[in-house]
Amino acid sequence: MTGAGHSDQARGLALVGGRVLDPGRGLDTTATVSVAGGLIEGVGDGDGDGAGRRRIDVTGRLVTPGLVDLHTHLYPGVSHYGIEPDEHCLGRGVTTAVDAGSAGAQTFPGLRRYVIERSRTSILAFLNIAVEGMISTLVGELEDIRWASPEQAVARAREHPDLIVGIKVRLGHQMAGDDPGPAFRLAREAADRLGLPLMVHVIDLRPGLAWLLPRLNRGDIVTHCFHGGEGGILDPAGAVLPAAVSARERGVLFDVGHGAGSFAYRVARRAIAQDFPPDTISSDLHAHNAAGPVFDQATTLSKLLHVGMTLEDVIRATTSTPALAIGRGASTGALTAGGVADLSVFELRTGHWALPDAAGVTETVEQLLVPTVVVRAGQVCAIQPPAVGLQATETGS
Numbered sequence: 001m002t003g004a005g006h007s008d009q010a011r012g013l014a015l016v017g018g019r020v021l022d023p024g025r026g027l028d029t030t031a032t033v034s035v036a037g038g039l040i041e042g043v044g045d046g047d048g049d050g051a052g053r054r055r056i057d058v059t060g061r062l063v064t065p066g067l068v069d070l071h072t073h074l075y076p077g078v079s080h081y082g083i084e085p086d087e088h089c090l091g092r093g094v095t096t097a098v099d100a101g102s103a104g105a106q107t108f109p110g111l112r113r114y115v116i117e118r119s120r121t122s123i124l125a126f127l128n129i130a131v132e133g134m135i136s137t138l139v140g141e142l143e144d145i146r147w148a149s150p151e152q153a154v155a156r157a158r159e160h161p162d163l164i165v166g167i168k169v170r171l172g173h174q175m176a177g178d179d180p181g182p183a184f185r186l187a188r189e190a191a192d193r194l195g196l197p198l199m200v201h202v203i204d205l206r207p208g209l210a211w212l213l214p215r216l217n218r219g220d221i222v223t224h225c226f227h228g229g230e231g232g233i234l235d236p237a238g239a240v241l242p243a244a245v246s247a248r249e250r251g252v253l254f255d256v257g258h259g260a261g262s263f264a265y266r267v268a269r270r271a272i273a274q275d276f277p278p279d280t281i282s283s284d285l286h287a288h289n290a291a292g293p294v295f296d297q298a299t300t301l302s303k304l305l306h307v308g309m310t311l312e313d314v315i316r317a318t319t320s321t322p323a324l325a326i327g328r329g330a331s332t333g334a335l336t337a338g339g340v341a342d343l344s345v346f347e348l349r350t351g352h353w354a355l356p357d358a359a360g361v362t363e364t365v366e367q368l369l370v371p372t373v374v375v376r377a378g379q380v381c382a383i384q385p386p387a388v389g390l391q392a393t394e395t396g397s
């Protein structure tokens with residue numbers, strides 16, 4: 001990424017005059033965020049002058065903890081889904097991106113060595129229960145259950161506790177066949193032995209969500225929760241499944257995971273109207289949706305604003321809540337004095353943008369979160385231009 005080298009970390013930084021919003025800590029105030037030595041020094045009423053630090057005027061803009069995107073695919077060259085993290089995540093306001101199962105036990109060391117250690121984006125990972133991860137569209141990773149190995153997953157996660165935050169399993173019939181039971185049980189075993197959350201992909205799950213939900217425990221994550229296909233979160237009359245309500249009461253988390261086919265405005269709007277918003281908002285950004293319909297995490301957040309969430313709830317769902325979900329609540333997704341200075345700055349623009357969901361429906365969104373500054377460990381990093389398709393959708397104000 002271009003920028004001023006590491007001079008910001010040495011000089012310090014002050015983001016002055018913005019609306020500082022950290023719902024996880026009950027913070028919503030116009031203030032200056034000061035940064036020194038790569039850490040957050042404080043949130044206060046100073047004007048940022050003095051001490052020779054770099055001063056950035058963010059008046060009229062929104063300053064949040066660096067965004068966390070709980071579901072991405074960041075293993076280009078190995079997984080057909082892979083995209084470049086710094087271009088698509090950090091450059092669009094996401095400082096912490098979680099890879100959702102692109103790598104399994106056998107392919108994770110390469111993800112660490114060739115992607116995570118070479119990226120400025122902070123990257124963590126759910127480890128696929130299939131040892132090969134998500135390599136090809138030709139064969140589902142669990143069509144042959146011999147690919148699933150709790151032993152190898154547990155051993156690999158214990159080798160990399162700094163990066164592996166949970167286990168991922170995809171239970172769609174394309175990946176696991178018509179009976180997801182065996183794949184689920186092996187993933188459950190690995191997650192339980194590790195004491196880590198299990199993230200479950202629920203699209204095209206043949207027995208439906210009502211089968212899965214009683215098998216999930218506190219901290220487990222249902223991703224693609226607002227998909228528009230059969231077996232989803234709504235019953236045929238449009239009511240949220242009672243099993244989903246009771247799973248949430250037990251502490252199961254519901255994650256958006258927008259993706260190329262996993263988010264329907266209709267389902268999201270109905271669920272939110274029944275007081276069932278997502279716990280976490282993630283993009284499922286990958287090579288087949290970064291040019292639309294997903295574009296990036298900020299655009300995904302804008303869609304959730306559009307279907308009825310408040311700005312505070314949207315920001316919480318991409319900062320403190322996902323950080324807690326991966327056991328990083330103290331250090332990530334928070335504006336805490338002494339914590340690593342990961343910060344995102346947005347304009348909340350009003351206008352008209354024609355944005356597609358992932359179910360073939362385009363709606364006109366009237367508020368768009370646009371990243372304008374991103375700070376990773378105290379260093380200002382370059383914002384990348386939005387995807388071409390997103391630039392083209394503004395239809396005037």
Ligand SMILES: [Zn+2]
Nearest residue numbers: 071073100284
């Ligand atoms: Zn995914």
